[in-house]
Amino acid sequence: NAGVTQTPKFQVLKTGQSMTLQCAQDMNHNSMYWYRQDPGMGLRLIYYSASEGTTDKGEVPNGYNVSRLNKREFSLRLESAAPSQTSVYFCASSDRGLSYEQYFGPGTRLTVT
Amino acid sequence: KQEVTQIPAALSVPEGENLVLNCSFTDSAIYNLQWFRQDPGKGLTSLLLIQSSQREQTSGRLNASLDKSSGRSTLYIAASQPGDSATYLCAVRPGSARQLTFGSGTQLTVLP
Numbered sequence: 001n002a003g004v005t006q007t008p009k010f011q012v013l014k015t016g017q018s019m020t021l022q023c024a025q026d027m028n029h030n031s032m033y034w035y036r037q038d039p040g041m042g043l044r045l046i047y048y049s050a051s052e053g054t055t056d057k058g059e060v061p062n063g064y065n066v067s068r069l070n071k072r073e074f075s076l077r078l079e080s081a082a083p084s085q086t087s088v089y090f091c092a093s094s095d096r097g098l099s100y101e102q103y104f105g106p107g108t109r110l111t112v113t
Numbered sequence: 114k115q116e117v118t119q120i121p122a123a124l125s126v127p128e129g130e131n132l133v134l135n136c137s138f139t140d141s142a143i144y145n146l147q148w149f150r151q152d153p154g155k156g157l158t159s160l161l162l163i164q165s166s167q168r169e170q171t172s173g174r175l176n177a178s179l180d181k182s183s184g185r186s187t188l189y190i191a192a193s194q195p196g197d198s199a200t201y202l203c204a205v206r207p208g209s210a211r212q213l214t215f216g217s218g219t220q221l222t223v224l225p
Contacts, residue, residue: 004156033212042117042202042215043157058212090156099145099164100206102213104157 002026004105006091012111013081021076021108023091031094032074033058033102034066036087043090049074081112115140115207119216126193127224134188134219136203141181144206147213148177148188151200160201161188193223 004025013019025032030051035043035058045058049068063085065077074093078085091105116139126132136146145164149157161170161177163186169178176189190197200220204213 035215040217042217043204043213044215045212048212092157099162101147101159101162102204103159104149106156109154 004091004093004103006089006105006108008108009106010109012113013078014113015082017081018077018079019081019110020078021089021091021110022073023075023105024073025091025093025103026072027093027095027103028071029093029095029103030071031100032068033092033094034064034074034076035090035092036060037090037107038087046076046089081110083112086110086112115143115205115214117203117205117214117216119201119203119219121219122217123220123222125222125224128193128195130193130223131189131191132193132221134190134201134203134221136186136188136216138184138186138205138214140207141184142208143181144208144210146177146179146186147204147206148175148186149202149204151202151218153199157202190221193221195223195225197221197223 007022033048034046047066049055052071089108092102094100094102147162148160163179174191200218202218204215
């Protein structure tokens, strides 16, 4: 099992450019999440998907869109990147059981200049 | 709004010492609490998950406790080793929500 995988690992964008961050999990989890991590601010939830076909906003959704392509894949799109979106982005997934223990991918380090 | 605080932000100890990391949260109506480890430039690795009905969980040299009524959790690391050096994050799952609210972490350095 690869667990949660993310591509790319690193990306540099110019202000105004767009890109899509990809995430896939092979644990047959129903729920998937996108977080961003910034120094001194911990991880903050951008969007999540409780199940295939549903998505909901988290704490910091502005400037992002998501697509739950199927049960395995959950992508995050930046339509017009801004320097404030420079961050490390983590995808996570969780099971349907009582614990909803979350498993994280290795992250994408994004710099917007 | 749930807030999670971890103090201290950084901690340095000599190898072999037993240590305690602290996590506090403002709303005691949580479903569970999860402790993670994050190595520099890496993702998060789940260490322990405590359900709201549990008082503690153990895995090897790690023991996590939960006092929901006072809004506190501690992560106890026995006989610390240089390989334990990392940032430790706690996160709570509020009520029936699936998403987690994270603290800012404690950066631990274990000196050989």
